[in-house]
Amino acid sequence: MPFATEPAYTHGSAERTAVLLCNLGTPDAPTAPALRRYLGQFLSDPRVVEIPRALWLPLLHGVILRTRPAKSAAKYASIWTPEGSPLATWTDKQAKLLRGWLGESGCNVLVRAAMRYGQPSIASGLDALKAEGATRILILPLYPQYSGTTTASVFDAVYAWAGRQRRVPELRFVNHYHDEPLYIEALARRVEAHWKEHGPAEQLVMSFHGVPERTLHLGDPYHCESRKTARLLAERLGLRAGRYQVTFQSRFGKAKWLQPYTEPTLIQLAQGGTRRVDVVCPGFTSDCLETLEEIAQEARAAFLQAGGQEFHYIPCLNDSPAWIAALSQVARQHLAGWPVQPADGAACARAREHALAGGAPS
Known part of the structure; x- marks a missing residue:
């Protein structure tokens, strides 16, 4: 295979x-053809579905990609939204804001957003x-939180790209920041802002994305890191053990996944007399299908139909200043020792203001 031609x-x-x-990642549009392309790429990743290819691919292309895209669409x-996919919108804003915040701290670096599946791809970025x-x-x-199904898959895409380059840049990778104090603080402020407006619920449910339980037994740290994030957030909020629940959502297939499952837990709470729940999704940094549809719509309906009276979904970190500050801190820690161009303070301030207004930093 020929190597890529280098830029001038x-x-x-x-x-x-x-x-x-x-x-x-996200599909290009909420249509069946776009979902077929997106799901085809996503579900073909052996990091996501650890089933032998000879068994999985015929099922994927012969059954799943013929039936699931329309439902997902x-x-x-x-x-x-009018701007497109919420996940793409928030990720793009985070990249623009991060560049401005890093610039203000003296790190005048380039920042781009990329998607593991869909566009803009990691390779194009x-x-x-x-x-x-x-x-x-x-x-x-x-x-x-690190998981082989997500974090390692991003690294796979970077390694694949590097394998095609004639001149490979120096590369560094951030594995996780599940216990970064500023990340925990950003989550806590999100919850506290909601409580200031609505008051606290009887139960705070912290819902993380699920993965097959076997990955835990095979050494994936995701379950432990999710639990640690939840514990640190509860401690920061001053919640005793009986005031919050840690659950896992987004099951796929018939295999046993990490438990307890989010929707059944909400149903049990409602049937047990809990009148109001607040749900936050600490593992998602941008609102997306799993938070806005699965939690804010489907889980809400399940809780209310089971007898609950009030359901509040607390939005993801998205572009909150506390989150961008945390992201900037993580980036600075891992950029340490690398030379960066001296930052023009006035230009960086203008870049941040432009990003806050929704534009791209200049």
Whole structure:
């Protein structure tokens, strides 16, 4: 396989440092054809589905991709906005804000957003950074808790891209930040802001994305890191053990996944006399299908139909200042020792203001 042609190089040009902010991904549109493309890529990843390819791929292409896209498209349509996919919108805003915040702290680095599945792809993001002169790139997944199904899959995509390059940049990877104090603080402030407006619920449910239980027994740290995040958040909020629940959502297939499951737990709470619950999703840094449709719509309906009276979904961190501050701290920790161009304070302030207004930093 031939290696990629390198971008034009001008001798004496300054080398740049960059951050590639990586999220899971999203279809291009809430339509069956777009979902077929997206799910085809997502469910073909052996990190996501650890079933022998000879068994899984015929089932995927012969059954699942013929039936599931239309159902998934309807779900996506219920959360789609005039700007497009919420996950894509929030991730793009986070990248723009991060560049401004890093600039204000003296790190004048390039920042781009990329998706593991769908567009803009990780490969295209890395190509763009190289074209802008980046010779050092920090890979920063938007997954606070490490999992082989998510974080490692991002790294796989980066390694695959690097294997096609003639000149490979210096690369660093952020594995996790599930216990980063500023991340916990950002989550706590999100919950406290909601409580200030609505008052606290009888139960705070912390719902994390699920993974098959076998991954825990095979050594994946995701379950333990999710539990630690939940414990630290509860401690920061001053919640005793009986005031909060840790659950796992988004099951797929018939295998046993991490428990307790979110929706059955909500039903049990309602049937047991709990009148109001608040649900927060600490593992998701951007609102997306799993939070806006699965939790805010489906889980809400299940709780109310089981006898609950009031259900509140607390939005993800999205573009909250406390979250961007936490993300900036994580990036700075991992950029340490790499040279960065001196930052123009006034220009960085303008970039942050422009990003806050919804534009791209200049």
